[in-house]
Amino acid sequence: MRRLYFLIFGLLVLCVGVFTISELSIRIAGDTVPSPGLQPYSEVALRGRQVYIENGCLYCHTQQVRPLGIDSPYLHGTRPSLPNDYVYDRPHLMGTERQGPDLTNIGRKYLGAEGAVQLSMLLRNPRLQFANATMPSFDFLSDRDRSDLVVYLQTLGAWKEPYDGPIERWTYDYLRDVPNLTQETIDQIDGLTEARQVTTVNVLMLVWFGLAVVLPFFLAWRSGQFRDLEAPALQLSQQAENPTDPRAGE
Structure with missing residues (x-):
């Protein structure tokens, strides 16, 4: 009976592992596809990104816009x-x-050469533009570091499609409302959506399979069927441990 338990447990672990690996592979494949329009950072923007990190900008600024008012x-x-x-x-x-x-979409606010000048001035003396700013001055940066940082900031969100619809729709269907989409962009959106649909199906299959395997054995255990099966084996085991001499009663 113990072998049966181990066999069932092993099969369950194997199935969970297979479905988990499948789920992760699809999720990773889906989440490594760039959003339509997104391009790798240029060398200058990467240097600016490093300046952003080294000066602790991420401790005071987020780069995530939630679908909230x-x-x-x-x-x-x-x-x-x-x-x-x-x-x-x-x-x-x-x-x-x-x-x-x-700062997720700050590149859409400060555009072109004029925007670069405004960002550079903001880094030198934030209170010239915002009287109540708590941001410190970054006038100590070298001209190159400040210029690289400005280039990085101008890339943030600048590649995105315009959108003025409801922000509560947390889905890739956002982009379907954008006019004049190219077929390549539409194909990318469909691919991302399909990957997430397959992921959802995998999760549901995993839950269903787990219930299908575990539930019958749980019900059998609750009803005492396993104890009924174990009783004869237990009696045989006890007889083997305490054999009786058939001539003892003669």
């Missing part, structure tokens, strides 16, 4: 964040505190 000031004419927006971020800089504004 309180985050609408940070949309700057585009949509909330999606997982595939961070494909090229290693490590991601989403942050957890907002001592300053969210």
Whole structure:
């Protein structure tokens, strides 16, 4: 009977492992596809990103816009964040505190050469633009570091499609409402959506299979059927341990 228990347990572990690996592989494949329009950082932007990290900007600024009304000031004419927006971020800089504004789409606010000048001035003396700013001055940065940081900030969200629909729709169907989409972009959206649908099906199959395997044995255990099966084996075991001499009664 113990062998049967081990066999059942082993099969259950094997099935859970197979489904888990399948689920993770599909999820990883889906989440490593960049969002439509997203491009790898340029060399200059990567240097600016490193300046951003080294100076602790991520401790006061987030890079994640949630589908909530309180985050609408940070949309700057585009949509909330999606997982595939961070494909090229290693490590991601989403942050957890907002001592300053969210910077996810800041590149859509400060555009072109004029925007670069404004960002550079903001880094030198934040209170020239915002009297109550708590951000410290980064005037100590070298010209190159400040220029690289400005380039990095201008890339954030600049690649996104314009969007002015409801932000509560937390799905890739956002992008279907964007006019003049190319067929390539539509195919990318369909691929991302399909990957998540397959992931959901895998999870449901795993739950169903687990219930199908575990529930019958649980019900049998509760009804005492296993104890009935074990009783004859237990009697034989006891007789083997305490054999009786058939001539003892003569």
